[in-house]
Amino acid sequence: MDKVESFKCRILTWDEIAKWTEAVAYDIADNGFRPTVVIGLTRGGWVPARVICDHLQVKRLYAVKTEHWGVTASTDGKALLTQELNASIAGESVLIVDDITDTGESLILAEQHLKTMGPKEVRTATLLHITHSKKEPDYYEVEVPDEDWTWFIFPWNLHEDLRTILPKTLYEPKTVTGIQKGFKDQFQIDVPEELLRRTLRHLAATGKVHKKGAKWYKA
Numbered sequence: 001m002d003k004v005e006s007f008k009c010r011i012l013t014w015d016e017i018a019k020w021t022e023a024v025a026y027d028i029a030d031n032g033f034r035p036t037v038v039i040g041l042t043r044g045g046w047v048p049a050r051v052i053c054d055h056l057q058v059k060r061l062y063a064v065k066t067e068h069w070g071v072t073a074s075t076d077g078k079a080l081l082t083q084e085l086n087a088s089i090a091g092e093s094v095l096i097v098d099d100i101t102d103t104g105e106s107l108i109l110a111e112q113h114l115k116t117m118g119p120k121e122v123r124t125a126t127l128l129h130i131t132h133s134k135k136e137p138d139y140y141e142v143e144v145p146d147e148d149w150t151w152f153i154f155p156w157n158l159h160e161d162l163r164t165i166l167p168k169t170l171y172e173p174k175t176v177t178g179i180q181k182g183f184k185d186q187f188q189i190d191v192p193e194e195l196l197r198r199t200l201r202h203l204a205a206t207g208k209v210h211k212k213g214a215k216w217y218k219a
């Protein structure tokens, strides 16, 4: 049998996101930076960017899209800018917001792109920062040392991440309890039974797992 895939995950709560986003916003305000435009790096930075606008009273929120980690916890190679900014930021004080810097490539790409558009200033903020990142954001709340690398399951990505991770526990036939144990042993997360069953239903509906004869399936 091939080596069973395993990496450390952590399921984040909306309360943690609210707390960290508020802390980053206050840090920015205390630092005297007054962004006139906020750019959310989609998809991960979209929710924090919106909440930061609320705290800092910024009305102009735009999106730039980068793609890098196509599926949960695996990069597709180099980061790509797949949606450029479709608004003028000439002379503006711009804050770019993302959820996390891991390689840092997404933030670097976005910053390079926006700097070509004549802003007065560009600063960057994330909720979490992994220390091996090629770019350290100007503002962030949680520092994650490289040796503690974790795949953070954000509340806005919960179902997508579980749909990607669950099949990795099915390297052999398993009951629902067995799959729960797989999540714990391979990925260090506790997944409630109801959530796990919902993930199985989603995967079965798209043919990614098969119900027929499966140990986890009770007809």
Ligand code: AMP
Pocket (backbone or CB within 6 Å): 043, 044, 045, 068, 069, 079, 098, 099, 100, 101, 102, 103, 104, 105, 106, 107, 133, 150, 151, 152, 153
């Ligand atoms: P980066 O490697 O810094 O270009 O990361 C790009 C994007 O991928 C981030 O904005 C996240 O949405 C996602 N991402 C990268 N690493 C992680 C991680 N360790 N946990 C959760 N999401 C991640």
